Amino acid sequence: MPPTEGETAPDFEALLCDGETFRSTTLADALDDRGGVLVSTGFAFSAIAQNWWKQFVRAGWGEFDDVSVLGVSRDGPYAQNEFLRWLDEPDFRFFADVNGEIGDSLDLLADRDHMANVSTPWRSAFVLDPEREVQYAFVADDWISPLPREEIETAVTNL
16 A cells, blocks of 8 residues: 555655756655655656646745655656756656656556556655655546646645
């Protein structure tokens, strides 16, 4: 089961991309002073990811005070950095989950019909405090539903 409210998210380590560079970073080290929002999508340039992340830009998520906004997708670091440049939001960063290890550690991976030997994470969002305790969790039960943006923003306010 994916982490739920009150549980501690695993402290995975993966390449963290900032739009220009990437380096191996743990989740704990990527969280800001008040915590972070961890959003998982299948692939960076998918239509859903583009739509969601542009909404986050327009909603001002880059202006969260001392709260990291972190994406996770199955793309490699070069694609992640290109996506971040496309978003043009310098405060967002993405973990490259090329082998699905992050999705697996969060118990989010699902086999995709008509995509032979491909697993992608269920679309999800976790609001974490600085110790990685889950303050809010959402895991979609389908591939197209939008994230409950206002609920996430309320959870960030309550950090």
